[in-house]
Amino acid sequence: MPEPFVHAHASHCESGVMSSLLRHHGLPMSEAMAFGLASALSFAYLPFIRINGLPLVSYRMPPRAIIRGLARSLGLDIRFETFRSPSAGMERLDALLDAGKLVGLQTSVFWLPYFPPDLRFHFNAHNLLVYGRELDDYL
Template sequence: MKIENIKPFNGQHCETTATGTLLQQIGIDLSEPMLFGLGEGLGFIYWNMKTMDFPFIGGRIKPDLLTQNLARNLNLELTVKETSSQQKAWDQVKELLDDGQAVGLKMDCYHLEYFSNPFHFAGHYAAIYGYDDENAFLIDTRQQCGQVQTSLKSLARARAEKGPMASKNLYYTLRKTDIKFDLEKAIAAAIRNNAAEYLNPSITNISYKGILKTSIEIVKWFNTSKNIEGEFKQAAMLMEKAGTGGALFRNLYRDFLKESYELLQLDPLKSGYEAFSEIAELWTNVSQLFEKVSQTKEIQYIHQASDILKEISGKEKRTMEILTTL
């Protein structure tokens, strides 16, 4: 069984791709940068736990929040459900599919059979649009080839996996309400909200404070790492290529601000776009330096990356302050 005439969203980031597919099914067709921006998606986190192989550097807000923000800003009805029962979790999704409703799933991509280089990450999203006796048919990112399939057994494992960022077989749907959205007002509200959240971090390892902290922590990481080559290579890949849209999501936010300026013609948006154009290049420089670290094991590249991170922290803080004036 497959939902007929499903239009796959062609995206680079997993949550915007899954949610974008659900939106297109209900007649809302927006660009990926616009979805990321309306979801108030820009953020930062440096996360290091003893149970982790190496620190995680993330450039967006917490998993699940992006779609919640997007639904609020577009006046949509978002239904999110979790259950510890794998059978119940599948039965509920199957019922929605049988009714012609595409469904967003949150999973650990390690178990998905179409991933050529599987790794544990339990904050991965895809949209499911069909199934047969053995397989599930999903829509994933451009990097994962869009329309893909995986066995029902592997899907169950992916949905039920535990660990950082995991949920209990989480799935979600989106529906229109009687209240239509005003895109221009939604854009301005989303930017102000994202900027305010960014400028008021609750702890020092997130937002611009987290970037500044990371500039110090990566030196400690280098000095204590048991696998410099593997860890910094993986970190560089996650920052630049693994569904971030490049430059740790800054390319997506840059393009969102450009699209917003073209629509609203407000000076803070132009300033923000120009600033994030520079900031995105700096993030790419950091990932390139991480690559050099993995290749050479030379600490000089860590110190160069540290200096750039200090610069990024200040630039992002100043730019978000400008965007609060919308």
């Protein structure tokens, strides 16, 4: 029987997912430690790029930088898979869940039911974990 997943709130999706995955597999890791070991803190002010009329301010590295940084600093072997169709992705996800695996996903925030409708936009770099399934719902 697989180990039960223990959920923990996080401040950021990528560092939260990685710290949760590592804790689940027996390596005590806070979100702050994951962020630091990945060397993911940066700052950029780009006045020539405007979002809603405001200059772009960024305080972190691009998507997957935390995952790759942790893999590099901890010597992790992480497997990434991409799928051309939703059905192929769901089939693989179901197979991994049936094998008792905790699965990290990169997805869009637009369709997530816990995002308020007013804050939804198409951003395909949100990280989350799936630890199980109940009927047609993923947990």
